[in-house]
Amino acid sequence: MKRTLVAFLLAFCMLINIVACTPAAPENDGPITLTDQCGETVTLDAPAKSIVSCYYVSSYAVMALGLSDRMVGIENKANTRPIYQMSAPQFLELPAVGTMKECNVELIASLAPDLVIMPKKLSESAATLKGLGLTVMLVNPENHEDLCEMLSLIGAACGVSDMAEALISYYDTKKTELSALTADAKKPVVYMGGNSSYLTTAPAAMYQSSLIALAGGTNAAAALEGDYWTEVSYESILAYNPDVIVIPCGADYTADDIRADAQLAALAAVKNNAIYTMPSGIEEWDSPIPSGILGAMWLASVLHPTLYTADAFVADAAEFYQTFYGFTPDAALLK
Amino acid sequence: MRIMLEVRDLSIGYKGKSLLEGVSLSACAGEMIAVLGENGCGKTTLLRTLAGNLAPLAGSMTLNGIPLNSLNVRRRASLVSYMAQDIVPEAGLCGMDRIEMSFYHQKGLFGKLTHKERADVYRLAERFGIAHLLDRDLVEMSTGERQTVMLLGAALQDTPLLLLDEPASALDFNRTEQLFSLLRYLCSQGRTVVIVLHDPTQALRYATKLCKISAGRVDLLDPTRMDTAQLECSLREIYPNLRIHTDPLFCYTDGREGEENADL
Amino acid sequence: MIGNKCCKGKLLLALALLTTVLAVAAVLLGSYPLTLPDMLRGLRELPLSREEQTMATRVLWQLRIPRMLMALLTGAVLGVCGGVYQMLFHSPLASPDLTGVASGASLGAAVAIVLGVGSSAARMGFAFFGGVLSLLLVMLLVRFAGGERVGTYILAGIVISSLADAGLMVMKTVADPERQLAAIEFWTMGSFGAASADKLLPFAVIVLPTLLLLLLLHRPVSMLSLGNDACRAMGLSPNVWRTLLLLLATLSVSAAVSVSGVIGFVGLTAPHIARLLYKRRSGAFLLVCALMGSSLLLAADIAAKTLVAGAELPISIFTVAAGVPVLVVLLCSRGRREA
Numbered sequence: 001m002k003r004t005l006v007a008f009l010l011a012f013c014m015l016i017n018i019v020a021c022t023p024a025a026p027e028n029d030g031p032i033t034l035t036d037q038c039g040e041t042v043t044l045d046a047p048a049k050s051i052v053s054c055y056y057v058s059s060y061a062v063m064a065l066g067l068s069d070r071m072v073g074i075e076n077k078a079n080t081r082p083i084y085q086m087s088a089p090q091f092l093e094l095p096a097v098g099t100m101k102e103c104n105v106e107l108i109a110s111l112a113p114d115l116v117i118m119p120k121k122l123s124e125s126a127a128t129l130k131g132l133g134l135t136v137m138l139v140n141p142e143n144h145e146d147l148c149e150m151l152s153l154i155g156a157a158c159g160v161s162d163m164a165e166a167l168i169s170y171y172d173t174k175k176t177e178l179s180a181l182t183a184d185a186k187k188p189v190v191y192m193g194g195n196s197s198y199l200t201t202a203p204a205a206m207y208q209s210s211l212i213a214l215a216g217g218t219n220a221a222a223a224l225e226g227d228y229w230t231e232v233s234y235e236s237i238l239a240y241n242p243d244v245i246v247i248p249c250g251a252d253y254t255a256d257d258i259r260a261d262a263q264l265a266a267l268a269a270v271k272n273n274a275i276y277t278m279p280s281g282i283e284e285w286d287s288p289i290p291s292g293i294l295g296a297m298w299l300a301s302v303l304h305p306t307l308y309t310a311d312a313f314v315a316d317a318a319e320f321y322q323t324f325y326g327f328t329p330d331a332a333l334l335k
Numbered sequence: 336m337r338i339m340l341e342v343r344d345l346s347i348g349y350k351g352k353s354l355l356e357g358v359s360l361s362a363c364a365g366e367m368i369a370v371l372g373e374n375g376c377g378k379t380t381l382l383r384t385l386a387g388n389l390a391p392l393a394g395s396m397t398l399n400g401i402p403l404n405s406l407n408v409r410r411r412a413s414l415v416s417y418m419a420q421d422i423v424p425e426a427g428l429c430g431m432d433r434i435e436m437s438f439y440h441q442k443g444l445f446g447k448l449t450h451k452e453r454a455d456v457y458r459l460a461e462r463f464g465i466a467h468l469l470d471r472d473l474v475e476m477s478t479g480e481r482q483t484v485m486l487l488g489a490a491l492q493d494t495p496l497l498l499l500d501e502p503a504s505a506l507d508f509n510r511t512e513q514l515f516s517l518l519r520y521l522c523s524q525g526r527t528v529v530i531v532l533h534d535p536t537q538a539l540r541y542a543t544k545l546c547k548i549s550a551g552r553v554d555l556l557d558p559t560r561m562d563t564a565q566l567e568c569s570l571r572e573i574y575p576n577l578r579i580h581t582d583p584l585f586c587y588t589d590g591r592e593g594e595e596n597a598d599l
Numbered sequence: 600m601i602g603n604k605c606c607k608g609k610l611l612l613a614l615a616l617l618t619t620v621l622a623v624a625a626v627l628l629g630s631y632p633l634t635l636p637d638m639l640r641g642l643r644e645l646p647l648s649r650e651e652q653t654m655a656t657r658v659l660w661q662l663r664i665p666r667m668l669m670a671l672l673t674g675a676v677l678g679v680c681g682g683v684y685q686m687l688f689h690s691p692l693a694s695p696d697l698t699g700v701a702s703g704a705s706l707g708a709a710v711a712i713v714l715g716v717g718s719s720a721a722r723m724g725f726a727f728f729g730g731v732l733s734l735l736l737v738m739l740l741v742r743f744a745g746g747e748r749v750g751t752y753i754l755a756g757i758v759i760s761s762l763a764d765a766g767l768m769v770m771k772t773v774a775d776p777e778r779q780l781a782a783i784e785f786w787t788m789g790s791f792g793a794a795s796a797d798k799l800l801p802f803a804v805i806v807l808p809t810l811l812l813l814l815l816l817h818r819p820v821s822m823l824s825l826g827n828d829a830c831r832a833m834g835l836s837p838n839v840w841r842t843l844l845l846l847l848a849t850l851s852v853s854a855a856v857s858v859s860g861v862i863g864f865v866g867l868t869a870p871h872i873a874r875l876l877y878k879r880r881s882g883a884f885l886l887v888c889a890l891m892g893s894s895l896l897l898a899a900d901i902a903a904k905t906l907v908a909g910a911e912l913p914i915s916i917f918t919v920a921a922g923v924p925v926l927v928v929l930l931c932s933r934g935r936r937e938a
Contacts, residue, residue: 104630426880
């Protein structure tokens, strides 16, 4: 009964959002003043009609907010991100403006964008671009709150605040739902490895740890201090004895590597073959990106298959992409 | 004649290890002192110390009453010029470059030679037959040609005291004659020359005094006040079996080689 | 002799012309389309405020021209310092990095990156400091070793730059591989891609006077190259002047490296090409080194920014590509003449 009610409320909210998401009427004209995620003031005379994004996360945000048509320049190596091909193939034809280490300032200037979105790392180039008179917004989505803030900022700068709100309220609804779902269930101990090696893991302060908590699990390394990937020894992992091992999207190793590692053979997760690789065929769900909520949802379906089935997840994910990104993903990529 | 160069109780050596001690000598303006001694006895060290390239361990050196070590480098270069046995030549510097450097103490960092000075340089170079070497690279010259260039540099530095370390070692016969003729001329102008030589004949022919270094002792000899036997005796410390023939003046080694080699 | 002077004069003129042509080309070429009319308009619009200028003018004055000037001056610095070091240390292998400037500056930058020092100005400061510190350590080591000889400096330089390289390795191990390590590697590669007007000012303030002084002080350089004894005998205090020249060279090279990273090879090839062309190491030799270095680096930078449209390639590839063929051609022609 409770679940039906929640599902109904969810559907209702989503219906409202879908309605609200149809081609957004431009908001009231007039100068827009914002403070970006580095504390700098960003001023636009009117909502931005052309955007350059130097960072894949902000490119994802541009897609999720329905602004794909306004993109005129994108970060390098766009062809390595499968979502572009699926949702906005025109991105692959756009000029490549740079990487996280250096961006081509002249090229960006020649594209004459209304708004340039750059990561905090490129703040130096941002200053140069501002010196040329371009409008630059610096973003730094390190966690979920920052992600939501980034979405609001981009939404406001482009006159699609309602799209941003829709996305954020989707997150909130899903989070509430997941928490309610797993509130009474037993929380398995989850060990999530790093990208370069499974001998690194995320301490409690990191995004990945909160993802595990949201999915109804307990981070094996919750007791670790620090806010960045930390190296752990075999002994520590054996001491954690996680119920489930999760391999992140960009990992250099596979589940077979873990199974083959003799030193980990004693782990409950290995014995029960509870090693799962987060699907990465579309986007990197294990980092704070607009579709990051799907990471928590996927993990919830893995940890609590009876409460939230894999099929239910596939359906929700497909709906998410259809709603916000305008395409239906291949179901095989969602497992 | 007034004494120009005065060395008193000088101890010279490297890093606290003395090579020669208690060196005392004096020279008047216009004198040529020939420094004689075996290889390694300290001739070069003595000259380097007088030139200011090596710090003396004790004692004093004065020039016209001015203590040499109290002078700064540039002032000292205007009083003392020094010619080493050879330099490590830098490719790309020509003879004229080297000679221009001798004018540094007068001209400073940016001064240029006047027309007259340039003409003097050419005239002297012509006399020595090296006018064609003035714009040749130093590394492309023979040792003797390089020595001639350095000699000209030392002479043109226009200093009251010249220190020359074996300047004739690689010179051909003609140039050797020209060298001594030049030195004679410079002495007649009132300059003092201290020159390291290996040939006692040259020393006796051209020098006014001999500075003999042997067994850690330095003696100043005045050949005009010694007879031939005394000279021979004194010089035999460096040149065993030396004989001096005074007319014409030449020195030779008395033939006892047969006896020495019989033991081999 | 007169004929020689005329040849040398012509050579200087030709090199100055080459440098100017390359400088103009460097201003005209780039990712932003700038044409000659744009340049002329840029000249007219210079006194206007930023809001009144067109984007092309802004790109010209804030990006293009500073980048060209930085490449020009850095090339001159590397050429001159390479020439000075090759003479001071009697070694055809000497480069401006002999006293460990580049290694020290790289270490300074790596320390800044690992410590998380955010602003790029602070990073540049660390790098500059690291470069100068390496010279001071070399001087201390030489003093401590008690040697005055040229070989002592070379050995001390090897010691200090090896230490700095080891320090850099430590920094790379300590650095977090996902964020900082890439930044360190990238910094050490050298590039003018981030050149801008506000970086030009502190760079020029240090480089222009030191460069000028080095060009003017060619006489002490020549005298020092004949050895300590000869130098002192002619009235130049070798230790004082050697220290001064090393300091001037290190200041300018450190400034260059801290702004645009380590750019190799120009400091080694430019003096050799200059020697083969000018034949003398006296007089205007250092000026020829400067012009040669500027030309090489401008050519390399043009290639780095235009070869692949919209992309910025590592400039060190092109400093080698520009320098080596010229060197080979000159060597061969010289060999043929001597044979």
